Amino acid sequence: MKADIVVIGGGIVGVLIAHELARRGEDVLIVEKRYLGSGSTFRCGTGIRQQFTDEANVRMMKRAVELRKKYHEAYGFPFKQSGYLFLWYTEEEVEYIKKAVKLQNSLGVPTRLISPDEAKEIVPLLDVSEVIAATRNPTDAKASPFYALASFAKAAREMGARIMEYTEVIGIKRKGSSIDKVITTRGEISTGIVVNATNARAKLINAMAGVPIEIPIEPYKHQSVITQPIKGGTINPMVISLRYHHAYLTQTAHGGVIGGVGVEEGPTYDLTPTYEFLRAVSEAFTKIIPALRNLRILRIRAGFYAKTPDSNPAIGRIKEIDEFYIAAGFSGHGFMMAPSVAEAVADIITKGSTSLPIDRYDPYRFERGELRSKALQMGRNSFY
Ligand SMILES: Cc1cc2nc3c(=O)[nH]c(=O)nc-3n(C[C@H](O)[C@H](O)[C@H](O)COP(=O)(O)OP(=O)(O)OC[C@H]3O[C@@H](n4cnc5c(N)ncnc54)[C@H](O)[C@@H]3O)c2cc1C
Known part of the structure; x- marks a missing residue:
């Protein structure tokens, strides 16, 4: 099997990235070890907020709300x-x-x-x-993760994205610095571009690809x-x-x-x-x-x-590998952020850069010891 871009992980982040890439005419395949949404996405608390305490998170969440509104009107999933x-x-x-x-x-x-x-x-x-x-x-808003994910997955499929469920990625083969194949429990996929959207298991996929830096998720x-x-x-x-x-x-x-x-x-x-x-x-x-x-x-x-140690995700390209991207480590706010993350990742894959403020989520910041101020996180806070 072949695909130009393989997105590993069929949660809200992986599905929305694939949706955005398919919308731009890219050949994209999602590989999901169980069923779509079976990770954290279907356990999430439905919350979508823009009330953050730093500029980048406010801007990312504001854009995410704009995009959700647009797709809610187009696809009809509940969004309140x-x-x-x-x-x-x-x-x-x-x-x-x-x-x-x-x-x-x-x-x-x-x-x-x-x-x-x-x-x-x-x-x-x-x-x-x-x-x-x-x-x-x-x-600020709320949305059902079930309807949201299903609507985006359906639209992505209609735009040509392929989805393999019950297929686990167990290895990534490289030829020098390039990605050559993604190895799965249902065979090999030849590809040149991989997006790691496995969130809680992102470290395992990074290790398979030989990512040379430590991204502590x-x-x-x-x-x-x-x-x-x-x-x-x-x-x-x-x-x-x-x-x-x-x-x-x-x-x-x-x-x-x-x-x-x-x-x-x-x-x-x-x-x-x-x-x-x-x-x-x-x-x-x-x-x-x-x-x-x-x-x-x-x-x-x-x-x-x-x-992650600063409760902000790791989003971006791993420079030492052609071409490997990560969008993971959402620390409890990945459902709300997914639409703008998808736009940013699709921008850097298709155009090389994005106007969204993803510098804050630079995967290299941990190696450099440049942690960001903690993102305001539900179920955890700095006051008590
Ligand atoms: C109790 C709870 C409440 C929450 N409430 C909110 C909220 O109100 N608002 C909000 O924004 N966020 C909330 N979150 C966080 C939110 O659920 C996550 O940030 C979001 O779902 C992350 O999406 P994802 O696609 O990155 O990860 P996931 O949904 O976890 O998807 C990753 C996928 O990768 C797959 N995978 C892993 N390894 C492999 C492999 N080797 N091969 C193939 N596939 C693989 C997994 O099976 C999984 O489906 C909450 C989380 C919890 C647990």
Whole structure:
């Protein structure tokens, strides 16, 4: 088998990269070890936010929202701009977040600092007795990872992309500095270009290709819950409370409450759900919205945050190999970022450069000891 470009990994990032390349007329093949979405993508909490604290992440997420809107209109998958609502509890937090709001506003993201009463108007069941302020950006969003991935995969196929599921990459053959073949459990693929979009397993693929630098991406177990449905519209935005176990929660289109907390284990490839998580999530959710106390949790799902030391991904070309690219290590925000990552990766493959600010995600920064400021990450934070 032959393909001009092989994308390894059929999660949201790999599928969107293949979609963007196919849209540009490239011959692209996705190789996925299980089924599309079976990695972290189908375990994600649906959140899409632009409220970051550094310029590059705000710009990347803003572009990602623009692209999702465009494709939501074209492909019809559910995408709801119902906002994010961060709850803040101390003056120190409010001072810090005011700077972030200023930055976001300067980049065209309309976040506002609001009072606890205004927060309660948005989600009437919130307990705001300890909250001193909140931040709200109505253009943040949520989307079903299932519908989103399926819609992009269908469109990619229609534009000529090929997809091999249940096919694991087990080796990469090079001829000198060039890629020659990708070796899979279902045979060899001759190709000159490889994109590593395997997120939590990116290090294994880097080693197969002989990537000469260390890109420290490690798998950490994170879990989320889905509850029985409640009345639609009860929790429209994604509500974030860093104080209570770094919790995030919202409602899905089917009415269930989805979300998680910052109980993290790793590095590990174990995905067994834990009682510690169940306890923490129950405590946090009922503290934030006491009326959730009688709700039944239907399911716990565990997946990976593929983390780097500064919680920013590694995106770019590996210079020593013709041609090997990486887009991995999304540290808990790869679902939201995928559309702009796909655009940036397709730009550098097809045009050699991109106007998107991917310098921040330079895979060589770890070797140089140039870590970035930590990206604001859900289920983990710097305040508590
Ligand atoms: C509990 C939880 C909640 C989250 N909530 C959010 C959220 O609200 N918003 C958000 O933006 N992000 C969230 N995330 C993070 C998000 O899920 C990930 O960042 C995103 O799904 C990463 O997509 P990906 O395509 O890079 O990786 P994945 O979806 O993990 O895809 C990688 C794929 O590579 C495949 N693969 C691996 N090795 C091989 C191989 N050798 N050969 C072939 N295929 C291989 C895997 O099978 C997998 O399907 C959450 C994550 C978790 C765990």
